[in-house]
Amino acid sequence: MSIRIGILGYGNLGRGVECAVKHNPDLELVAVFTRRDPASVKILTDTAKVYHVDEAEKMKDKIDVLILCGGSATDLPVQTPKYAQWFNVVDSFDTHARIPEHFANVDKAASESNHVGIISVGWDPGMFSLNRMYANAILTNGKDYTFWGKGVSQGHSDAIRRIDGVKDGKQYTIPVEAALEAVRSGQNPELTTRQKHIRECFVVAEEGADLARIEQEIKTMPNYFDEYDTTVHFISEEELKRDHSGIPHGGFVIRTGKTGWNDENSHVIEYSLKLDSNPEFTSSVIAAYARAAYRMNQEGQKGCKTVFDVAPAYLSALDGAELRKHLL
Numbered sequence: 655m656s657i658r659i660g661i662l663g664y665g666n667l668g669r670g671v672e673c674a675v676k677h678n679p680d681l682e683l684v685a686v687f688t689r690r691d692p693a694s695v696k697i698l699t700d701t702a703k704v705y706h707v708d709e710a711e712k713m714k715d716k717i718d719v720l721i722l723c724g725g726s727a728t729d730l731p732v733q734t735p736k737y738a739q740w741f742n743v744v745d746s747f748d749t750h751a752r753i754p755e756h757f758a759n760v761d762k763a764a765s766e767s768n769h770v771g772i773i774s775v776g777w778d779p780g781m782f783s784l785n786r787m788y789a790n791a792i793l794t795n796g797k798d799y800t801f802w803g804k805g806v807s808q809g810h811s812d813a814i815r816r817i818d819g820v821k822d823g824k825q826y827t828i829p830v831e832a833a834l835e836a837v838r839s840g841q842n843p844e845l846t847t848r849q850k851h852i853r854e855c856f857v858v859a860e861e862g863a864d865l866a867r868i869e870q871e872i873k874t875m876p877n878y879f880d881e882y883d884t885t886v887h888f889i890s891e892e893e894l895k896r897d898h899s900g901i902p903h904g905g906f907v908i909r910t911g912k913t914g915w916n917d918e919n920s921h922v923i924e925y926s927l928k929l930d931s932n933p934e935f936t937s938s939v940i941a942a943y944a945r946a947a948y949r950m951n952q953e954g955q956k957g958c959k960t961v962f963d964v965a966p967a968y969l970s971a972l973d974g975a976e977l978r979k980h981l982l
């Protein structure tokens with residue numbers, strides 16, 4: 655029997671999840687929920703329907719896992735705990751500084767309703783988090799670094815679009831070459847947040863909007879831009895569509911460490927991603943964790959989980975001997 659999936663929020667990530675479900679034969683898309691007029695939202699899966707979010711609770715017995723695809727800046731802090739009352743949920747919440755608060759809110763709702771809520775699923779947080787954790791557990795005497803880009807951060811782009819007077823926008827994260835070089839050459843440098851990345855924003859402003867205010871709001875935005883050197887370019891909708899239509903990204907986690915009685919041996923662990931489509935890759939991770947959420951709940955588990963709490967076998971559509979073929 656297929657695992658019945660619902661999507662709440664139909665943007666880049668929502669479209670990516672719809673596509674990821676197609677690539678997972680044991681998953682079936684049942685419904686897409688939106689805050690907009692459902693008639694205005696066109697999906698590509700003809701066996702599913704679009705509903706207004708107000709209809710979601712009525713479908714709690716028709717959906718095994720609801721995937722929250724809203725923005726982290728303002729949507730998920732409200733939506734994930736709300737819908738965890740009625741569903742197993744998975745989200746991609748990535749406002750790193752607010753994850754503890756989000757975890758507590760989702761854990762309360764999911765525990766009380768006997769559901770599983772897996773938060774902060776994707777690549778960072780998500781797969782990069784897992785690899786940082788593995789590397790630190792293995793090379794206890796070491797140092798690690800995370801670099802992203804050059805690519806489009808969906809979280810930062812969503813945060814820009816939420817600013818009053820912004821019609822559309824995209825944010826590129828760009829690693830600082832000197833920092834990359836110092837890490838790769840094994841200098842183990844101490845680097846501040848500002849020394850590792852710069853952020854470049856391309857913004858389409860509403861007619862008559864106060865551009866200086868928008869630029870200031872972006873540059874001083876806590877948890878997103880205030881610790882970075884950020885540039886803001888105001889462009890037309892046509893230019894954004896023509897020059898910035900893709901959502902590529904990537905990056906890597908690297909940890910160097912030493913072993914031996916006198917630290918005589920050095921080791922390097924590296925995990926890297928090169929993504930044509932940030933949303934489609936993120937959605938592929940989410941689809942695997944939706945499978946896990948369903949299975950864990952079927953075993954009687956409940957409450958909020960992160961990628962650290964999910965045994966890898968829950969993620970795979972394979973089991974038993976087929977799964978163990980990955981050991982070979």
Ligand SMILES: NC(=O)C1=CN([C@@H]2O[C@H](COP(=O)(O)OP(=O)(O)OC[C@H]3O[C@@H](n4cnc5c(N)ncnc54)[C@H](OP(=O)(O)O)[C@@H]3O)[C@@H](O)[C@H]2O)C=CC1
Pocket residue numbers: 662663664665666667668687688689690723724725726727729746747748749774775776777778779780808809810812813815932933936
């Ligand atoms: N952990 C990780 O590694 C990653 C996390 N993310 C997270 O995913 C979040 C979502 O990113 P993304 O999907 O790019 O954000 P979008 O801005 O594309 O979508 C966010 C929400 O906005 C609404 N929306 C989308 N398009 C429109 C439109 N044309 N008009 C009006 N409303 C619209 C949708 O809700 P509705 O349908 O209800 O209107 C949608 O759920 C990011 O904020 C980021 O935090 C992303 C990538 C990686």
Ligand SMILES: N[C@@H](C[C@H]1CC(C(=O)O)=NO1)C(=O)O
Pocket residue numbers: 748776777778779802803805806807808809810826827903932
């Ligand atoms: N959550 C990020 C995924 C990675 C990319 C990123 C950044 O460019 O700052 N941080 O984490 C996203 O929304 O794209």
